[in-house]
């Protein structure tokens with residue numbers, strides 16, 4: 001079966017809030033919830049063949065739709081709560097000590113300043129790490145352990161997480177989300 005890209009859902013004011021699958025997007029259209037659309041290339045849904053005229057029904061979804069969303073995420077700072085999956089997306093599935101690849105099942109969450117030394121469980125103090133680096137570092141800071149971080153941990157905004165966690169992100173969606181991306185220093189290698 002064809003894998004369809006997801007639709008980027010915006011608030012009425014144009015702030016990105018979530019990815020929705022095409023079924024959900026169709027419901028939003030049917031319920032007249034779509035306030036405005038953006039993006040040049042529509043996502044075409046193909047339905048069944050019409051027996052009388054021999055034509056196939058199609059439905060064009062805009063890749064970006066604005067709805068009256070009740071989410072207050074941007075008013076509350078525009079940062080999603082920290083989860084393993086989002087952390088993995090932010091750190092691009094890399095161990096931020098050795099640069100090796102990690103997956104959702106193999107990654108560990110390292111507290112840069114260990115919790116035992118008063119480090120908090122917040123975006124700015126956590127990185128994804130492989131099991132080995134996490135064990136080598138133990139209950140020490142990177143300086144105490146003689147280890148170097150490949151990037152400075154930061155709290156990604158909603159648009160950055162959507163960009164990093166999206167699959168098959170379309171060019172229009174990428175352009176839209178990139179307006180909200182904060183410039184950051186690149187990963188050190």
Ligand SMILES: [Zn+2]
Nearest residue numbers: 095098130133
């Ligand atoms: Zn590692």
